[in-house]
Amino acid sequence: MLDSCQNAQERWGGVHKLIDRWLEERQELVQAFRALRDAKPAFADKDKNRDFCALLVDYVSAWHFEVSEQLVSEAKAFGDTKALELATQINPRIDDSTQIALAFNDHCEKGECTDPERFAEKLGKLGSLLRERFELEDCLIEVLHTAHKEEDALQA
Numbered sequence: 001m002l003d004s005c006q007n008a009q010e011r012w013g014g015v016h017k018l019i020d021r022w023l024e025e026r027q028e029l030v031q032a033f034r035a036l037r038d039a040k041p042a043f044a045d046k047d048k049n050r051d052f053c054a055l056l057v058d059y060v061s062a063w064h065f066e067v068s069e070q071l072v073s074e075a076k077a078f079g080d081t082k083a084l085e086l087a088t089q090i091n092p093r094i095d096d097s098t099q100i101a102l103a104f105n106d107h108c109e110k111g112e113c114t115d116p117e118r119f120a121e122k123l124g125k126l127g128s129l130l131r132e133r134f135e136l137e138d139c140l141i142e143v144l145h146t147a148h149k150e151e152d153a154l155q156a
Contacts (some may be wrong), residue, residue: 018066
């Protein structure tokens, strides 16, 4: 999972400071996920759990309130109907994963992370969900970046 994050940063790195910062947050989230997953038992380390949940909430919030809005605004500014259509299809799936991530956070905040098997199962499902989410986010960024980069090159 971390390797794909590094590849994404290499591909999108200079597009916009907002996306750069957000991709750094993604790497932090992945590292925190791994630390939590590898802890034995994972739920026992309340600091790692709390740190991971804080990063998780910050990450999904940044996509929803900053990155996605910026990408949609950029697509509108360029009249990029293809990207806007794709965003209309993909963003609801990303929003669904946001709800699941927030539910995971709520579950942990309520102190319901005491059963190691159940927690490991929930964490595993969240890991799969995040992997899919990263792919969807990267798909939107790629469509916008490629289309707008080509358009900027033609105007230069």
